[in-house]
Amino acid sequence: MPPALSRLCLVLFVFPLILLAYTTPPHIDEWVYPFLAERIAAHPLDPYGGEAVSFGRLVPIFEGVPHPPGFPILLALLGGDTPAHPERARWILLPFLLLFLASLRPLARFFRIEAGWGSFFLLFSPAFFLSAQRLMTDFPALSLFHGALLLLLLPSPRPWWGAVLVGGAIFMRYTFLLLLPIFLLVARRRCAGTGRSSLCLxxxxLLPVLLWNGFSWMRYGATHFGVHLGIVVASGGGVTWRLGALPTFLGGVLVPGAFLLGNGRKRLVVAFIVGLLLFAGVAPRLDPPLGRKGILLAALLCTNALTFLEAAVAEMQRVRQREGEGGILLAWAGLGLAAALVSFMSARALLPALSPLTWLLLRRFAEKGGGRGILALALLVSAGLSLLLGFADRSLAKAHAAFPRHLAADPPATPIWFAGEWGFRTAMTQAGFSPLVDAPGIPLPQPGDRIVVAEGAAPAPIPSPLQGHLRFLRTEVVPSTFPLLLMNERAHAGFYSAGWGCLPFAPAEGEALERFTWYRVEGRNTTP
Known part of the structure; x- marks a missing residue:
């Protein structure tokens, strides 16, 4: 990549990233980690004790939080007024971003990728671009893992410090346990070590997570990892849905312009037609049905996914012929995809597989002698889509944050309760409104009180004592100002969770950004 283009890409990445990160209100699950940090600061020897309201229920924190406490501990130490102002704590993500950036050029060289293209395809992928703005564990854990590999690639490798960073990544997200073999493979390639030294690494x-689980066993009577492993095993049926959503997510959030880099145009055309027929058959069964634009988008994303598969198969053939770094990339990609499938399908869940899959695609493109013009066009597609999704995502967060301010401008005469999570919950709670909680001993709305349900904020079901006693008042519709939606069940878009839809993003096609539905509690059944 020419130096001038590289500098331009860096500016186009950094400026919008900082702008969006510091102008987007708290969003998605960002409220969780400041909440945990506040608890850890107040009760350091009981970090996951007590209960918390989650999706309309009182849930034991120990069972409700699936990740180790590494990230909230960091927030407790450095976050300052994080609980009151979660968005201000996003500065903590900056060192992780710098570490990730520092790792890209050495890693690209190790895997024989042109450093400029190999770096910016990662930075401008929708999965990375949006995750790097969120105060959650996915991006920091990925950065620590990249940093661990960077320490192995120094002129004088530092495997022990690398193991410390891998331990930090695992202490933030258990799924990075699956990437530990990749660290060991690179360490074995770079460092002359014995089996004993590998065991010590x-x-x-594992030391931080072992200490944490030993502590949790003594404090709570069970290992935290064991409890959540049991939950994953018990919900094994969800793997089928995650596998079904994998092609569209894989094709949409890593390299959206992958079809431009594909080899074998006839195969790509066939893949597009197969994807088109598949979703044309599935679309009418969805509720509501997937529109024409959604079907075309799904077919294109499936075509992208096939492009990754073709690159992986080509790499397998090269690995059979000779030893090389391609085997490590294939193993990394496979384990990264496994990490997504054992948790839940989403854009951020695919981050562990982002680097190897992207670099496999670029290696295949270089092998076929592809030109820089096509690379630039594919990168432009990724950058443009990431920016569009970033601003569209911010619009949803702003809609949730603005709603209680709108209520404060005209103080209500009767109490208002709400159903909805994420940033909507944060904003409503800070404004003094109460969430609906279906639990013994928790107060519920009385006759005359009003309830507002935010459809696009994962509202919990109305508590059973209130069902049949709600009178519909009105629905306030917030129109979408962008052509794509990220989290919308009606459009089947589930960027942050495939449980919302089979597409990572979807055409708006006139669908609202958000709907706020109002009800009044009455003493008899007046449900329309």
Missing amino acids: VLLS
């Missing part, structure tokens, strides 16, 4: 990497 494993033990050092």
